[in-house]
Amino acid sequence: NENRLSITFNGRVTTKMEGFYSSEYGTDQKMYSTHFEPTDARKAFPCFDHPAMKATFDIEITADKDLTILSNMSAKDEVIKGTRKTVTFNRMKRTSTYLIAFVVGDLQKITKGRVSVYSTYDVDQGMYALHVADQVLQFFEEYFGIEYPLDKLDMVAVPEFSMGAMENWGLITYRETSLLFNKDKSSMTQRRLIAETVAHEIAHQWFGNLVTPKWWDDLWLNEGFATWAAALGCNAIREKQKNDPNIVNPINTKELLIDWEPWVSFINDDLDRGMESDMLDSSHPIKVPVYHPSEINQIFDAISYSKS
Numbered sequence: 001n002e003n004r005l006s007i008t009f010n011g012r013v014t015t016k017m018e019g020f021y022s023s024e025y026g027t028d029q030k031m032y033s034t035h036f037e038p039t040d041a042r043k044a045f046p047c048f049d050h051p052a053m054k055a056t057f058d059i060e061i062t063a064d065k066d067l068t069i070l071s072n073m074s075a076k077d078e079v080i081k082g083t084r085k086t087v088t089f090n091r092m093k094r095t096s097t098y099l100i101a102f103v104v105g106d107l108q109k110i111t112k113g114r115v116s117v118y119s120t121y122d123v124d125q126g127m128y129a130l131h132v133a134d135q136v137l138q139f140f141e142e143y144f145g146i147e148y149p150l151d152k153l154d155m156v157a158v159p160e161f162s163m164g165a166m167e168n169w170g171l172i173t174y175r176e177t178s179l180l181f182n183k184d185k186s187s188m189t190q191r192r193l194i195a196e197t198v199a200h201e202i203a204h205q206w207f208g209n210l211v212t213p214k215w216w217d218d219l220w221l222n223e224g225f226a227t228w229a230a231a232l233g234c235n236a237i238r239e240k241q242k243n244d245p246n247i248v249n250p251i252n253t254k255e256l257l258i259d260w261e262p263w264v265s266f267i268n269d270d271l272d273r274g275m276e277s278d279m280l281d282s283s284h285p286i287k288v289p290v291y292h293p294s295e296i297n298q299i300f301d302a303i304s305y306s307k308s
Contacts, residue, residue, distance in 0.1 A: 019043030023160035031105035101168035167204035203229035274307030
């Protein structure tokens, strides 16, 4: 038997960088975006906010006609009435609520293949991340033996963001410094961070998004795998570029896109970070029982990401 439940509700746009919230930038300008992990989808719409309870989603958003409107899937229809437009998106595949996302703002865009980068300013600063994403997406498809299952992959720089990035399926959101590279101001360390973060989040598109742990006590498996896969992906790009002149570094064409040793960085950073965290009184097993939503954020730490 099939039953249909319809709920009419009013949500609230916050400024707390959780749920559906607004970011301020420039002179009184705002961008609207979501951050639902681990349990904040419920702050935007009524739902069973549990990672094991997956569902399809039909998303429709109305905003000012001059703004860019994004969600997990590509748009299938756009209707403009006066100063407003309504965008209807293709049906989202079965997914967990924490991976649903939408963004509304005055955004610039650059695209390479299936990947696009969006920013409120100087979007060309996203060119390096775009090239890395294009290559690592191809590599993971070959490595996992499963094609990327969605019809596009957007990466958005959010002016106010509490994490380094968030792997929303098909619409990855980033702190600006984790996605944009300013050739005149950014350091080479930041360039490495951008590549590793992009590879980490794209790895999640398969491991975490397509296949999802039933509950948050297995966060270590989700994040530990993506941390390892980021080094794997970056190293694969580095090795491939040595024999493929079509792979270029948009920042400096004379340098490799990945011009460091990813596995050396993995050992120096994640191995050390995991061991140092494990020495502290605050250390815990990589698998931690989670009984209440308030306990989940406590395990987003170096033990889950690096030790595991």
